[in-house]
């Protein structure tokens with residue numbers, strides 16, 4: 001394949017409900033969509049999953065557009081590519097900027113799957129036909145409201161519930177949820193809100209049979225997490241700290257975690273996500289696919305990735321209608337009884353809905 005034209009669109013999508021973490025609240029999701037055209041006319045789609053502000057990682061939609069325009073697209077356009085694994089090597093001299101790299105690499109994987117006449121899941125080496133789905137619930141104004149929401153998600157069949165915690169809204173909240181749902185597969189995500197000084201609070205969480213505690217300590221740390229894991233029964237899951245397979249290798253060697261959350265954007269693309277999956281499988285570390293409040297394209301890529309065998313824990317990729325009034329793909333992603341059916345048709349298995357995409361686009365630029 002040879003990429004001859006790329007259209008970048010900046011979309012703004014209203015969220016059905018604001019999403020609150022220990023760092024801030026998202027009311028509207030903005031994202032970049034990449035429409036990537038190969039010399040033979042095949043079109044692949046990619047989604048840049050960063051936010052407007054750098055609270056989750058250092059990237060923003062503006063830094064992504066800059067990286068794409070000034071470095072990544074000039075590196076890729078008009079070059080012969082045999083396999084998407086080559087894209088990472090072509091970008092090797094450009095440091096980090098993982099979500100920018102992933103946005104374009106995802107589109108190359110989409111083109112590759114279409115041209116080799118297989119589903120994206122199959123192209124990645126995935127074999128599961130159904131994947132288990134969990135739900136990530138943002139911080140709520142009261143524990144009663146949180147418990148009401150969880151009741152609804154349990155009734156809808158979601159396979160596990162993740163809540164966001166921060167200092168002052170942790171042990172009591174978990175205790176109250178456990179009192180209502182003694183057997184619910186439950187976990188907590190701190191988005192780096194604690195330090196080792198909080199070890200006693202975090203140890204209190206051991207009493208509640210949580211599946212894992214996600215990213216309790218600093219976003220760039222694996223050393224303190226190893227110290228914490230030594231004194232914690234509950235497995236630590238690393239999210240923000242993991243940006244590559246090398247990060248994972250070191251975290252496993254140090255004993256920093258028992259579980260890895262893989263996000264395609266955070267690790268620089270599907271090829272690196274797959275490498276992390278393979279390493280974790282070899283080392284007996286379970287993985288699951290994290291979410292970034294994606295629109296349909298990012299959601300489709302998550303589903304394909306999650307079909308790989310070692311995604312043994314439910315992920316955060318919920319159904320389209322949980323987030324959006326109208327998603328940008330047809331069909332939308334549907335969750336039934338806590339499962340998503342992995343598309344077996346050629347490509348990512350969902351079609352971009354151009355009417356919706358045009359309606360949500362606030363700016364657009366074509367590169368050749």
Ligand SMILES: O=C(O)CCC(=O)c1ccccc1C(=O)O
Nearest residue numbers: 056136191290291292293294316
């Ligand atoms: O529903 C989703 O897409 C996942 C929600 C979520 O937890 C999250 C959303 C935005 C940024 C970071 C995270 C996270 O996993 O830490």
Ligand SMILES: [Mg+2]
Nearest residue numbers: 189214215239
């Ligand atoms: Mg997280």
